Amino acid sequence: MLIRPRIFVTIIAAVLLSIGVGAQDTNGALTPAQPASMQMVSGDIFRFDYTLEQASRVVLQAISGTAQPTLSVQQRGVEVAAQPNTEGAFTIELDTVLGSGSYIVEVAGANNSSGLVILSVQSQTPLPVTPLTPGVAVAGTLTRDASVAMFEFTQMPESGYLVVDTLLPDRGVAVQIVDMATLIPAAGSSTAILGARFQFAPGDAVYQMQVGSAGIESDTPFNVCWVPVSAANCTSVASPPVVITIVTSEPAPAACTVTPASSGGVNIRQSATTNSIIAGALPTGQNANVMGISPDNAWFNIEFNAVSGWVASAVVTVNGDCSNLPTVQPPAPILPPTPTPLPTNTPVPVPPTPSGPCLFTLTAPTFVYTTTVEQVDFLYDQVQSGELIPNGRTADGNWYRLNYASSWLPAHAIGQTVSRSGNCANLPTVSP
Template sequence: MMKPLFAHKLFIGGMVIAVGLLAACGNPAPPPAALLTSPAPNAQFRAGDEIQISGKVVGSAIKQVDVFINNERFATVDQAIRPNEFEISVTWIAPSEIVGTSVIQIKGINDQGESVIASDAVFITIQAPLPTATPTPEPTPIPTATPLAAEQPAATPAASGAPAAVVNVLLSPRPENDFVNVRELPDLNARLIGQINKGQSVPVRGKNADGSWYQINFPSGADGAGWVYAPVVSINGPTETLPVVTPRAASTSAAASPTNPTGLKPPFVTLKAGQEFANLRTGPDTAYQKVGELQATGKNAAAVKGRSANGQWWQIAFDGAPGGVAWVFGQLVDLTGDAATVPIVVAPVPPTAAMPASAPTPAPPQPTPTPPIPASAVLPYSQNVRFSPRDDIGDVPLGYQGQPKTATLEWQINGATKAELEITTQQGPGIFANCPAGNLSSIAPSDAVNKRMPMLLPSGTFQFTIPDKGYYLFTIYVVKSDGTTTTIPRHVIVDCYKTQ
């Protein structure tokens, strides 16, 4: 009787092991994916509006999700709601200094700090605030942070901006925050002068009248001080001993500091944190001549003289340029001061080829608006070019064995200021040697035939028909944001195929 019982147990054990193996060999982990659900593409907001940024990122290699606004990290989420799944919900207050187009993107980051997956970039428009608009209540920068109780005001306010001797009161980011911003004044729209990272603690000098902001020791700020929003930090020490500090006005001091090394008075621009340089040009477009740079390790600030008609470029004082002024792209710098007070300056005549000495003097040109540079230009360079409905590796076959002769070129190009398409033909090279030169006159439309056709950035489509047999070369010419160029060639063959 023991033998059948033992065999029965062995059979059951084998089934358990088999079930375990089947469970272990279940569905593979889903591929990484990232999706921004809010805000909607092309949504419009006004400066001061609260913009809700929401989305989801999944993937087994993802350890945290970073939220980027205009190619700068705004927030980090490092707690998954479920295994391999992160949800993002943060609020951004649209500042007035970036009126125009902004780009938002979320990225999944692995344990090596590398980007594994990124969502499609979402472009929105920030409009200038209405003159009668009331200030928007200042929210907590990190949604999970809860406001601290208001501190009791000190009996005697400290002198404006003066350091106060406070002992044993330290400030650090709350545990759920990777960093907190340090600003010039106790206002969420004030100029950003730095950050305090998780694990750091700094001495507290004082607080504002309602206890919603703390003044800290910060060498990069005026008088060696900066302001941090109270709801996003933890305090170690007796806050009731902190003096009330009356913040200085932003425009009352032009003292030199690391972010304003020349002691400029507003309005002025400063190179954005994390930018190594920004090109300076003779006009508000990358087609104009470069005359210098703002550099993180050198001259990084300059007085503002005007702005372009589309609000995308600042005209600044620069001794090395003709007339003592140059232009810098607005998304590479931070503005200190009121943008509404900066006058619009008519762009100089665009650069053209030199005219013969005998040519008559042309009439003064009428000013034309400068075409805006797409917000996608601030993203790292990347491109995805494909043809539908048929796109093979290295070639685009049309018409072969009854395939259609109408196709659509689709593209997504980031980190570029310009892209152009040109269609040419020749006897098929290499593996396309069995294809004769195509008939360019048969292509419809002819917008890009033997000439460069501007392409919409960052994405667009071009539908075309090629009825005649032969080899055709589609070449995309790209000007990247850093001024370098590249080409993207694609082989299109009609009614023939590559040799083996």
């Protein structure tokens, strides 16, 4: 194989091993088995360590209900891949090829957005690696669909040359060489260099080399040669051209969402208990993004219409991939307010007794229940408007039985979502 003029790089293994990676503060390690969750506030940046033992095609995903996440992959302070989320989406993916080594995955919020963000490794597919035999040249071709080729070689007892040549007059290939013992990049060159020769000292270290040409519009042929310095040149190509095909990853699973399992919708609670206040409602037929699950797996942490809260897993249907949800600790429950009793020494004027039949008029959508327990399991319906006629009340006056399917209305709804008219003092006392 003819060797045209090229850059000459000498690599001294002992020097390379003495170069360390600068310590950087991060929020933990990112692995395929464990998604990372973060509460994004406008201007926040979260950084995670990410290590690849082998060059791989990687798909990263960031999802949120309110934040617009961005992704950046960096190595030794240089950005190697990014998803800037210019469209302002709540769910984004970054599909890229990364060589073996250590990286920083950086998550931020576009447009000063805020909210809970879940970061996960959707897939991590190792690329095929071709071993290099000393003295034997290998030929390959990079294409638009297969723009990366991986090679592996071991230092020899004597100094060796690693030669990469593109055979094209106007462009080269990008080369990155990684020491597999430390996963630290050892050397490299860019597509502006038509050919490169790297000299390695004697030794037994194992290296991987990534040859790539991202964004190419036409095929790029290249030769690779690993040869002792004493031999100077490789022999002619002794094997068929190497065809490097990137294995296409499986489509990323759909994000985890929930929808009410029955008509009437479900309450979104402030915490993972029916004793906490109602923060909102998830109507029938609507989907909410799931951000996490409670430690006992009984409640989902969701976001819907800018409302963050909790729904019981027993009253919703799950959709998408919910197998790797992060565990989220629910906040302390906020209980419904207790009415303040009037001072006993303050006389209260007795209002005149209302006349006419007792009648409840809805001023806002109101929940009614199958019994006198204000929990999701006993929710009968959410009445949107109209009038309800009571036909009895409990002895303690906390509940009214209605002529609507004998359902029950909590007394605290009167004055909040229901107005009362007529004479309700003579309703009979009934039991659920």
